[in-house]
Amino acid sequence: MAYEVLLVPIAAGMVVATALLVKMSAQARTTARAAGTVFLLAMMEAMLLGGLVYLLAPSTAGLVDALWVTSAVMSLAVVPIFWQFLRDARRQIAEGGTGYASQPFRPNVRFSLLVLALVVSSEFLMGLVFELASGTPWASLTSGPSGAALALLSQVVLSPWFVFTMAAEMALTVALLRRELLAPFGVLLAGQVGIMVATPTALGGASWPLGAIVVGSVAMIALVVYAMEFVYRNPELSRAAGTYLVRLLAIYGAMMAGIFLWQASGDGLLLAVALLAEMALYFDLVVRSGRLATSETFAWLRDARWTFGLLAGVFVAEIFMGAVLDQAILPGWYTGLGMWALTGSGTDVATAAVHNGFLFLSAVTASVWFLAMMGAEMGTLVVYKLRETRSRETRVRLGVMLGSYAAFAVFFPSVYYTIVFPSAPDPSVVPLLGWSMGVGSAPLAPIVFGAVVGTYAITAALSMAFGRRWLCSVFCTAPLMFQGTTIDAMKTFNRSSSIGHRYLGSRFSSLYSATLAITMAALVAVSLLSYLDAIGTLHAQILGLDPSVFFFALSFGVLWYLMFVLIPFVGNYNCVTMGWCYTGIIAQAFQSLGAFKLKVRDREVCRACTTLDCAKGCPVGLVDMPGHFRTKGEFRSSKCCGVGDCVEACPYGNLYIHDIRHLIGRWLRAGAAPHRSPAALPMARSRPVPPEPAKAHPASLDSGGR
Template identity: 35%
Template sequence: MNIKVTVFHYILDRSYIFLLFIIFISLIFPIISAFISLIFVGLLFQGLYLRRQSSTNSPYIVLEILSMLSLIYAAQFFTHLLKATDIVFLSYLIIISLSLYRLKRIIKKKTNYLQNSKVAFTLLLLAFLLNWFISGFLDLTQGNFSVFGQFGYFSYPFLAIMNFISAFASITASPWFMIDMGIWLGVIGIFRIIEYNKLENKIRYLLMMFAYAFYSIYLPSFSPLQSEVQYIPYMWFNGLGTYGPVRSSYLLDGIIGTFTVTAILSFMFGSRQICSVTCTAPYMLQNTFLNSMKKYNRSSKVGRKTLTSRMSSWYKWVMSITWISLIILAVLSFLKFSILGNDPTMFYTSLYFNVIWYFQFMLMPFLGNYACVNSGICAWGSFNQLFGYLGFFKLKVRDLKQCLNCKTVDCANACPVGLTDMRAWFIKKGEFKSFKCVGVGDCVEVCPYNNITFYDVRSWIKEKLYPIQFKHRGTT
């Protein structure tokens, strides 16, 4: 058996011992134990990924571990929030008792997370809750944090849901949350890089990890340029509302500058420069475990409706409504109107990226992977997809006959967006271009004939310089 696989089997099979170790550490160094917990979770998910081909008790073991870790940090969170120390003592008592019980009596029930959508959903839900409670705990220990700081507190009963959203988003918008998500997803992201064979995919993933650290963590929270960043083009990495309301002082250079630069880059290199590099979504979706969830693009009811490159009428409606709404909100923001005391564009951006997106993340087993792309709900993504579609980027094949004779259709099966019709286009035109293609590169990676290549502005330049040598070829 592969040594790497053996190591992860060892971790999974002895996960309750590791849990007891984390509990012990948390009694002395609660903050350090939080980071150890996140690394441990990443290793557990990698172990699940390596066992994805068979039904085992591992998913249920991980569910229990996540539940107990969530209980620990939920107790820590509410202890700091409510100043009630009894909660922590009770949670530790429950977890230690259950862990000792599991050391003697293992879980016998078996399943496969790729065949059990409810288990897959619960895994993502508990992983998110653990991350949320750890981040909330760290936010509270650092001080200067308000649970309802994102949208404010609403005293009216009919706005109670807004208090939930405000509390939810206050933590998901915090730097600690992005750091914590970055840790456990980074662990399985590293294994994704190792898994890649194509150098371009390795480089893109490394750039994506850097972009996540830079745009999502350093720039908005720790950079000395925090007060000036809204004036810099390409810094509004989530589009309108990223760094502030629409104001004339930075409308031209900051906002319009960002849209102009990113449109040019998408035109030259495809929307992957956003949707597979600088956006936070690909960092959270393209690692080993989450990428395997693309199976639900075909098996879930909603996922099946988003397959192929065809833009359905409902997709167009959602995208149109999203953009019309955002334009109206931008005008209201410029005129200094507010929504429930919040700037309209900042309200929209935070509501989508800090609330709705994470529900899409957790509901992946029912919606399919890359729901942000397949639903048309992400305005920033669709803007870049438009210019990517109009520009140079596409997928090309070296030999049409290889596609015609292909029996595996690995390219279509590997696509995390669910573009299952790419082989038909390869056979018909020798290339594939889709509004929904965000250039993840899994199709290039898995082609058994090494027949698929990326084509972008670099390829176009090479074709002009060396028309014979680079005919029917892209960049590899």
């Protein structure tokens, strides 16, 4: 404790000094000032090096060595100052000037890297010196599974001296430079500070690691939501801002993976590297913040690779964050997964690796913490969308969708089910409760046969009455992920991506038909295998799992998320557009027998319409709808899942969703019905407004639809 009393004020002084030097670096506008800043940073480094030399051999001889080292580094640090002075003077003479005048300067990449290297190494040295000064033996700092040098790196970087002083430096720097930073980046940098503070390795004890993991996860969720909404509000981003965001999310993916590895094995190396990378990204942005406003801009919705980077970073961070929370809150979660040992022949190791990867991914994506986090992130984006939605029917649907997710993805399968049926099997393998439509968990199927048949009957009845929207736009977990502001905006990739483009329109292309046929054939095959396995006719397992359970986990625990990350290359809402979800296919088969369709109030309005906004707004890519509206006044497609974005997008309020409510309304009015304008239908947003006279015949997005 006596050491801490002495060391804390020293650390605080160094925090202030470093933050002021970083500020000077960011504001350096002359070569002399830039060189002076580098010199002062190097001086700090020299003092810390001297301290380290002394602490490694604390004696009179060690003190002399320390003074030599400090003096040598300080002498070397003077060289850039003189060099810069001579350059400036020579230029001044060449230009015929008299006296000395420093040259103009703007912080560039090389300067930023130099400042960064000095700040990071000073921070590392300070952590090391303070660890030694507070009594931690050198031997314990250098022992670890990855060797002495890497052990030293991770032990120092994960120590409180490094983590907290670094976080304080970052916070002070952003406070000092707040006027020069664009507001959104000030918020993002403040979020970085919060996440840095919540490093679970910084303090020991029982409560800090768990508390830090929970607080860090909440901070990261908030930061991801902020970043996603920021890009939604800025369709044109500066290249510097785009690069920063993608790198930040990639670092958080690595950081979460690092925390998971540290939890599982005690090795904190990956986490330490991720912390250093986070710090480097932070100071690079601070020192060269001017480029956020001056670098070239790009339309991110036309940049598939950048958008993929954004989604992949978010997904990897979420996966490991979910695993970290599962492991922290449910100790033994990871060991209970039943991973296979990576031993034996090459084939055995490869099979075990595939098995473990599959099991890990499907277990995390089915876990309550992952679903709760995804729900919090994507659900907040849906709330943003709700705020800008005018159609009352769509607002109601979005509200019910949020409630359904909270109830059926988070509350019932985990909280309620765990409390009420503590010894029952996992809900994802119970036919009635999961999305497996009764094909999962074959051994249970005979017992709950009636309930399974009931599930199909309810699916059929609801799909015929309301279309597949009850499932694909409300009750499934997918619509919540797809319909938040930023992800919904990615529907442009349905047209611009080469694969998504092939699935455009309501017709069943050969690719769609093939995908659908393979999906349904696989469903029948795994159900049959599962049944034969259950009655003992044959032993059929895939990666150690019941075939139907494997297929369910593959479809909704692995493939769905893979396709989500691949939206920039395959288009949005691809479970619907490509026909690879067997649950959706079953619902769409019944939809085509029912009353669900899109109708327009006045087809003349559509004939004169030049915007075709309904087609552009469709997240499923049903671009041929305007043609059907013009010729038939209505549009039916089994691919339509009733999101209602087309209704919202139509500038004339000419479009509505027709389902069983209209049939019932017509039956009730039959006989006595004085004619009522279609605008009075329950979902009418407003009376149709006559469009401006068309200047030319409206262009169609799909000529086949005319």
